Amino acid sequence: MMGAAPAVEFEHARRASLRYLNLFRLVIAGLFLVAGRELGLGSENPSVFRLAALGYLGAVLALGFPDAMRRFGSERVILLQVVVDVLALSAIMWVSGGYRSGMPVLMMVVLAGAGLVFAGRMVLFFAALATLAVLLENAWRLAAGRQSVEFFQVGLFCAGFFGIALVARLLALRAQANASLAAERGEALANQQAVNEHIIRDLPDGVIVVDAGGRIRQANPRAVELLGMAPAAAEALEGRVLVELDAAFGPALSRAGAEDGGEAEAGAGTLQAAVPGRMLRSTVSGRLLRCRAVAGASASAAAGDTLLYLTDFEDIQRQLQQIKLAALGRLTASIAHEIRNPLSAVIQAAELLGEERRQEVQARLVRIINDNAQRIERMVRDVLALGRREQALPEALALAAFVRELVEARVFRNAAEHAVYAVDIDPALTLAIDRAHLHQILDNLLANACRHGSGAPASVRLWAQALPGERVAVHVCDDGPGLDEAARAHLFEPFFTTHPKGTGLGLYIARELAEANDATLELAASGAGADFMLTGRITP
Incomplete structure (x- = not known):
């Protein structure tokens, strides 16, 4: 189907060109018959000229009607027309003074038209036929001794026959290729428009x-x-x-x-x-x-x-509600699973405590109960902190002063821990974030850095840098063993932890709080240890 349309288009263009070529033949034949003597044609033999012009006009009329195309076929009719053109123009040239009569120029026009309307390599045959006719006419004229013949000019005409025939044929092939390409692209465009209309019609929006x-x-x-x-x-x-x-x-x-x-x-x-x-x-x-x-x-x-x-x-809100309910169900199941282990330890220690009379064993069981109770309390506190996501009140906080106060609060009971922290933050840098949220995020990151770091002086580094687009990045680094690829893939998932007493919600909540303030929390690539980067806006 795609190849049929270009063929039809080319056939229409070919028939239109053939009509114009037939009109040109008709005008030339009529001009020969009516004003041939005034144009200086047929001077050497007027009767032969008149007969040739009359026969040429009759052939043009006979072969130009559509009935001839239907009866003999377009290819045969075009072949006969070109052969008649060459023979008639050669006869008129013979009785009109040779190539100086201008007939070779008309032959070139006929060959150009034949190259546009005729399919195949027959245009070379037409050029050879015209060349043979011109050479024979000039050879006869030379043999008869009527006048001198300039074979160089005759040779140029003959070379021009082949050149024009080839150029016309190449132009016809180029036009056919362009028509095919245009038809294919038109069909592809129509198909694309149909697909687009179908997509728009079935869009959920x-x-x-x-x-x-x-x-x-x-x-x-x-x-x-x-x-x-x-x-x-x-x-x-x-x-x-x-x-x-x-x-x-x-x-x-x-x-x-x-x-x-x-x-x-x-x-x-x-x-x-x-x-x-x-x-x-x-x-x-x-x-x-x-x-x-x-x-x-x-x-x-x-x-x-x-x-x-x-x-x-409203549909989006319903879908969000369903997603929230599904997430809440998964979260509830995870919390129940995480609480079950410390709760079982508390129940078992309480049962043993009632039976145990030794003072040192009782103290150890009480410590187990307290540790697991605190673990449950931290887990509940972390879960409740998830509800603070929608309460963000960002303000432009001075990072250097805020981090200094946070570090001072952490080392209040043990001043010797102050050497563990190395802070390098420009006092002019600010971060647009909720104060309570930033405190919780950095406190969690510092706790993890101290837990996994070596504890040596400057083993935990806090530094910040300004980024393009009025943004700032705060880094919390440690000199610990770092994280492998498996841990990195699940680092921010809820209840994932590498610490035996951790809840696995700290980093998850920290990232949720960061996103609530239009900020991001991620683990940056680092050579050694872990490098957590909090990125946010400078101004609210």
Whole structure:
């Protein structure tokens, strides 16, 4: 199917070229017959010239009718036409003074037309036939001694026959190839448009196209559904003003127009201006929708169409609620599993404590009960801290002063531990984050660094650096053994820990708190030890 269309297009172009070539033949034959003597043709034998012109006109008329094409076939008719052209022009050249009569130039025109309309290598045969006719006519003229013959000019004409025939044939092949390529690309474009229409029609989001005047040009079925209308009303929406249909879209369209105008002033080469999504409640369907507008930028803010993407935010909220419930179920199961072990140890130690009379064993059992009770308490505290994610109140905190106070609080009971920490932070650096959240994040990172570090002076390093885009990175490093690839892959997962008495929630909560403040917490690549990097904005 793809190869048939280019062939049909080429055949149409070929027939059009053949009609123009036949019209040229008809004009030339009529001109020979009517004004041949005035043009200086047939001076050597007027009767033969008249007969040749009359026969040429009759052949042009006979072979130019469509009935001849249907009866003999286009290839045979074109072959006969070119052969008649060469023979008739050769006869007229013979009785009109040879190549100086201008007939070789007309032969070149005929060969050029033959190269455009005839398929195959027959154009070389036509060029050879014209060359043979011109050479024979000039050889006869030389043998008859009528006049001198300049074979150099005759040779140029003969070489021109082959050159024009080849060039015309190559142009015809190039045109056929271009037609095939254009047809293939046109079919591919049509298929792509069909696929795009199918995708837009089946999108889970609504899509509305409005023009510069706010009139709906196109809307997919999902958009019709979100607007609270029947699917059959999709065609009736076209041409209606969207704001009159639903006034809730007014702010979204006006904002898209303002953004579009700004892009146009910034540069006419901008193709699109994307407007961030905004929430709106449809006055027709009552649904809560997220509307994102994409406007085509141009030299005028009023020109171009606007594409609106509509998402049912109520569905998203329901899906989020289901995800939260599923996550809560997994979290509850994990907490129950993690609490079971220390609780079993507490119950077993309490039972043994009632039976044991030795003082030292009782003290050891009491210590076991206290340790496991504290472990349960830390686990519950960490789980409750997850609820603080939505309470972030970021402020620009001076990092150097904040870290200094945090370190002082950690070494309050043992001043000798102060040498363990090495702080190198520019006093001018700030971090936009909730104060309580930063305290919990850094306290957890410092506790891990002290636990896994060597405890030597400056074994725990805290330093910060300014990053492009008004961001800052805070590093907490230790000189411990570091983490292998297996541990790195699960480091921030809840309840994953490498410490026998850890809950496995510290780093998970720290990262959650960082994300609540538009910051990131990650384990940076380091040669030795662990290097945790907290990256956030400089200003809120």
